[in-house]
Amino acid sequence: ESLKAIFADSYHIGVALNAWQVNSTDAKVNAVIQENFNSLSPENGLKWERVHPEPEQYNFDFGDQYVALGEKMDAFTIGHCLVWHQQTPRWVFQGEDNAPKSKEALLATMEEHIEAVAGRYKGKIQGWDVVNEAFNEDGSFRQSAWFKIAGKDFMKAAFRKAQEVDPEAELYYNDYNVWRASKRKGILDFAKEMVAEGIKVDAIGMQGHYQLETPTLEEIEQGIIDIHEAGFKVMITELDVDVLPRPRRAEGADLNMNFANSDEYNPYKDGITPEAEAKLAERYAAIFKIYEKHKDKITRVTFWGLGDRNSWLNNFPVRGRTNYPLLFDRNLDPKTEVIAKI
Numbered sequence: 320e321s322l323k324a325i326f327a328d329s330y331h332i333g334v335a336l337n338a339w340q341v342n343s344t345d346a347k348v349n350a351v352i353q354e355n356f357n358s359l360s361p362e363n364g365l366k367w368e369r370v371h372p373e374p375e376q377y378n379f380d381f382g383d384q385y386v387a388l389g390e391k392m393d394a395f396t397i398g399h400c401l402v403w404h405q406q407t408p409r410w411v412f413q414g415e416d417n418a419p420k421s422k423e424a425l426l427a428t429m430e431e432h433i434e435a436v437a438g439r440y441k442g443k444i445q446g447w448d449v450v451n452e453a454f455n456e457d458g459s460f461r462q463s464a465w466f467k468i469a470g471k472d473f474m475k476a477a478f479r480k481a482q483e484v485d486p487e488a489e490l491y492y493n494d495y496n497v498w499r500a501s502k503r504k505g506i507l508d509f510a511k512e513m514v515a516e517g518i519k520v521d522a523i524g525m526q527g528h529y530q531l532e533t534p535t536l537e538e539i540e541q542g543i544i545d546i547h548e549a550g551f552k553v554m555i556t557e558l559d560v561d562v563l564p565r566p567r568r569a570e571g572a573d574l575n576m577n578f579a580n581s582d583e584y585n586p587y588k589d590g591i592t593p594e595a596e597a598k599l600a601e602r603y604a605a606i607f608k609i610y611e612k613h614k615d616k617i618t619r620v621t622f623w624g625l626g627d628r629n630s631w632l633n634n635f636p637v638r639g640r641t642n643y644p645l646l647f648d649r650n651l652d653p654k655t656e657v658i659a660k661i
């Protein structure tokens with residue numbers, strides 16, 4: 320049974336795609352996308368560095384093909400992301416003299432970008448990650464260039480502009496580790512402050528980059544409950560499960576090395592063992608049990624990638640691993656044993 324059929328009464332089931340998947344001539348790639356998913360996210364193609372690499376240069380090739388696929392599939396099509404501290408060119412924050420821009424100049428740059436990108440896809444993108452990853456783990460604002468130059472206003476201005484440009488689109492704040500109470504409190508307090516000022520915030524995206532043991536199911540569940548109680552829809556926006564042990568700097572690991580030949584940190588080079596795949600199945604089953612319990616609060620669950628071969632987790636947080644975080648394997652075949660349990 321296809322994923323979107325399994326969850327038809329619960330929430331949209333999404334997948335993050337890159338250019339070669341949006342344009343694929345491979346029948347299997349197209350079939351896996353179209354049969355299993357009813358929501359799409361752009362993994363990299365709408366990030367600032369891709370879509371707007373130079374002040375006067377916009378690249379809409381990917382975006383145009385992406386929204387066309389979304390329309391063809393009648394999918395709930397997501398934009399990711401308008402404002403982030405990563406994958407954003409330096410010129411955004413600096414003037415021609417390399418000195419930091421003034422607050423006014425930075426916000427003007429941001430607003431022009433939102434107008435151009437969200438404006439072009441008005442009516443074609445149903446929801447935007449307006450601001451991505453602006454908070455620290457303790458709930459304070461991240462000291463990004465956005466925050467250092469413009470303070471909290473950058474976030475309010477971003478949501479205001481997105482609402483003005485496309486009043487029909489849903490607007491989201493998206494972050495990782497939203498299961499962590501301290502981080503979540505900072506996010507929800509600020510999101511409520513924005514709403515009190517008349518700024519539209521529809522949902523809080525919990526990215527959902529999980530490992531086998533962490534976070535706990537209780538932490539995930541409390542996150543969903545708190546977001547809902549604060550008055551926002553819940554979206555699981557970037558789900559995957561890292562099955563590999565993570566090297567830690569604190570334990571003396573050199574995180575800059577390539578881990579391809581490491582037996583300790585890259586144990587399934589030639590294939591995942593049945594024991595490890597059973598753990599993955601158990602983890603996914605437990606996670607989806609919680610999502611299903613709260614399906615009245617959750618409107619979308621999106622996997623961060625189509626199949627294991629192209630998952631970003633092969634190269635994050637360290638390079639060169641062979642990871643198995645998704646529900647479709649390295650040949651894009653469904654992991655039937657895992658899917659059967661969710």
Ligand code: XIL
Binds near residue numbers: 526
């Ligand atoms: C990742 C992509 O998956 C990688 O291909 C890219 O090299 C870096 O970004 N949080 C986010 C996503 O919001 O945009 C990130 O995507 C993963 C973490």
